[in-house]
Amino acid sequence: MARGRLNSGAKAEAELPKAKIDKQTLRKIGKLVSYIKPYRGKFIGGLLFLIISSLVGLAFPGFFGALIDASQGIQRFTFIPANLATIGKIAVVVLFLQGFVSFFRITWFVQVAENALAALRRDTYFKLVTLPMNFFANRRVGELNSRISADLSQIQDTLTTTLAEIIRQVIIMIGGIILLMVISIKLTIALLVVLPILIVVAIVFGKFIRKLSRQAQDQLAESNTIVEETLQGIANVKAFVNEAFEAGRYQKNLQNVVTLAVKGAKYRGLFGAFIVFCLFGTVFCEIWYGSYLVSIHDRGLTFGQLTNFIIYAAFISAAMGSLPDLYANLQKAVGASERVLEILEETGEPVSINAIENAIVQKISGNLSFQNVEFSYPSRPEVKVLHGVSFNADAGQKVAIVGPSGSGKSTMAALVLQFYHPQGGTILFDGKPAADYALTDIRNQVAIVPQDVLLFGGTILENIAYGKLSASKEDIIQAAKRANADQFITSFPEGYDTVVGERGVKLSGGQRQRIAIARALLKNPAILILDEATSSLDSESERLVQEALEELMKGRTSIIIAHRLSTIREADKIIVLEKGVIIESGTHQELVANEQGLYRYLSQLQYDAVQS
Numbered sequence: 001m002a003r004g005r006l007n008s009g010a011k012a013e014a015e016l017p018k019a020k021i022d023k024q025t026l027r028k029i030g031k032l033v034s035y036i037k038p039y040r041g042k043f044i045g046g047l048l049f050l051i052i053s054s055l056v057g058l059a060f061p062g063f064f065g066a067l068i069d070a071s072q073g074i075q076r077f078t079f080i081p082a083n084l085a086t087i088g089k090i091a092v093v094v095l096f097l098q099g100f101v102s103f104f105r106i107t108w109f110v111q112v113a114e115n116a117l118a119a120l121r122r123d124t125y126f127k128l129v130t131l132p133m134n135f136f137a138n139r140r141v142g143e144l145n146s147r148i149s150a151d152l153s154q155i156q157d158t159l160t161t162t163l164a165e166i167i168r169q170v171i172i173m174i175g176g177i178i179l180l181m182v183i184s185i186k187l188t189i190a191l192l193v194v195l196p197i198l199i200v201v202a203i204v205f206g207k208f209i210r211k212l213s214r215q216a217q218d219q220l221a222e223s224n225t226i227v228e229e230t231l232q233g234i235a236n237v238k239a240f241v242n243e244a245f246e247a248g249r250y251q252k253n254l255q256n257v258v259t260l261a262v263k264g265a266k267y268r269g270l271f272g273a274f275i276v277f278c279l280f281g282t283v284f285c286e287i288w289y290g291s292y293l294v295s296i297h298d299r300g301l302t303f304g305q306l307t308n309f310i311i312y313a314a315f316i317s318a319a320m321g322s323l324p325d326l327y328a329n330l331q332k333a334v335g336a337s338e339r340v341l342e343i344l345e346e347t348g349e350p351v352s353i354n355a356i357e358n359a360i361v362q363k364i365s366g367n368l369s370f371q372n373v374e375f376s377y378p379s380r381p382e383v384k385v386l387h388g389v390s391f392n393a394d395a396g397q398k399v400a401i402v403g404p405s406g407s408g409k410s411t412m413a414a415l416v417l418q419f420y421h422p423q424g425g426t427i428l429f430d431g432k433p434a435a436d437y438a439l440t441d442i443r444n445q446v447a448i449v450p451q452d453v454l455l456f457g458g459t460i461l462e463n464i465a466y467g468k469l470s471a472s473k474e475d476i477i478q479a480a481k482r483a484n485a486d487q488f489i490t491s492f493p494e495g496y497d498t499v500v501g502e503r504g505v506k507l508s509g510g511q512r513q514r515i516a517i518a519r520a521l522l523k524n525p526a527i528l529i530l531d532e533a534t535s536s537l538d539s540e541s542e543r544l545v546q547e548a549l550e551e552l553m554k555g556r557t558s559i560i561i562a563h564r565l566s567t568i569r570e571a572d573k574i575i576v577l578e579k580g581v582i583i584e585s586g587t588h589q590e591l592v593a594n595e596q597g598l599y600r601y602l603s604q605l606q607y608d609a610v611q612s
């Protein structure tokens with residue numbers, strides 16, 4: 001029980017936190033029961049079979065006793081004759097039934113748990129992806145990931161094994177004690193006085209030793225860090241002639257490891273001695289006393305009963321010993337359920353899990369306007385990012401937003417996409433407030449080509465199809481051609497089936513952008529947001545991307561978040577944003593005419609940078 005992986009050098013594994021189990025938490029996690037409901041027949045059947053198999057398991061040692069007694073001509077039970085062959089036949093039938101019941105219990109429990117968990121995983125995932133952007137601002141991806149993996153796995157383990165084990169062990173413990181009492185009250189009392197004390201001591205001792213071995217492991221991991229650090233920074237160590245200092249530091253750490261390990265070993269030794277002396281001592285005393293009872297024939301025990309007693313005593317000790325760990329697992333599962341429920345109870349965005357229900361209902365032709373939009377991010381309500389921003393983009397117009405870094409350009413794009421909602425003012429599509437549209441109607445008709453294009457692990461074909469999942473291969477190739485992407489895609493040996501993303505081919509920035517443009521072309525939105533890449537591409541790549549963008553912008557409203565002013569000269573309107581306020585707006589010609597204007601200043605800066 002106390003055997004940690006001593007001195008492996010690996011950091012001790014982080015355990016899932018345990019939760020208190022009380023009425024309130026049980027009521028809360030009771031909501032998860034709805035996931036088992038569709039399979040209640042199998043679940044109840046499994047429970048019933050579990051109880052039967054536990055009871056049969058408990059009764060089975062009775063056959064051993066009956067066999068031993070039968071060998072001495074004693075009939076143990078009135079309903080089992082003292083005949084070895086008959087007892088053997090009955091045992092075979094019981095074993096067969098036990099096997100049958102166990103088979104169904106295990107398969108049914110696993111079926112229930114797997115199906116229920118798959119549904120729970122799906123719902124948690126769907127809830128996660130439909131949660132508003134603000135939810136993600138306050139949480140780390142790793143933490144959310146562990147909800148889906150570690151927490152749900154813990155619940156799954158509990159449903160498949162822990163719950164069944166607890167029920168079985170409780171039945172064995174209670175049933176075992178009753179049976180022991182039937183055999184010999186005196187022996188049972190002697191056992192029950194000593195056994196719980198021994199088990200409690202063993203558990204506490206075990207925990208203590210586990211803690212010590214974890215400390216030693218952590219210490220060793222720390223000394224491994226010293227090795228890693230010094231080897232990585234070996235030039236520094238040498239330059240400062242600090243070899244002796246580092247060796248001393250390492251030596252000191254190792255000494256701590258040894259001290260902790262030796263301390264752990266002492267307690268381990270003590271634990272072993274305790275087990276040998278107390279536990280085996282108790283067993284010996286019990287058998288000794290039992291043998292005495294066997295020896296005084298008339299009031300005492302039969303050999304068979306003594307054998308039964310020893311087997312049941314072993315059963316009970318094992319059950320008592322396993323219950324604390326099982327209970328701890330149950331606590332972890334309750335904690336995991338609470339955390340999963342926290343996500344499930346969040347309010348998600350109105351997006352249906354059924355793709356058909358997300359289809360466009362209200363068409364948008366492309367008129368967009370901001371009216372006095374005031375906005376601060378919910379995670380930082382005290383910082384106002386947009387102050388009364390107003391502008392109009394008529395259907396088909398190109399509107400560029402320029403301004404220094406942090407002025408709020410990307411925030412405006414996020415508001416158009418309804419990632420957040422303004423605290424003041426209104427965003428209108430075709431003259432109607434955003435709230436009059438279904439969220440999916442707006443997002444389905446607005447596309448964004450972001451600065452940094454993220455491709456999913458999959459083929460190029462799948463990545464382009466992400467813009468319109470129902471698109472045919474011809475449509476996808478057509479979109480890629482219009483986005484100047486077909487040529488480089490077909491130059492790969494596997495063409496459109498080339499796998500990209502983490503495990504696949506790495507595409508250049510310009511290539512990824514053209515894939516994103518093809519994706520947006522396929523989506524065919526009424527409103528397009530282009531978040532121009534800040535890092536410049538080489539001139540050939542730049543030309544290809546620019547051409548593709550021109551193609552993409554044709555016939556739709558385009559909002560261009562521009563970093564290079566040279567690309568937006570032809571825009572119908574340029575909005576200059578500074579610290580969340582529109583300070584200028586007009587065409588390129590109008591803006592450069594304003595000698596005091598920020599736009600003129602910024603374009604002069606960029607022009608000078610290009611010249612130098």
Ligand SMILES: Nc1ncnc2c1ncn2[C@@H]1O[C@H](COP(=O)(O)OP(=O)(O)OP(=O)(O)O)[C@@H](O)[C@H]1O
Nearest residue numbers: 137377379380385404405406407408409410411412
């Ligand atoms: N998710 C967020 N939560 C809180 N504050 C944010 C968030 N995103 C941006 N901000 C803040 O809002 C302000 C505007 O940021 P925004 O990204 O819109 O600027 P930008 O003009 O697009 O800048 P850049 O040109 O560097 O991309 C900044 O002060 C930024 O720190």
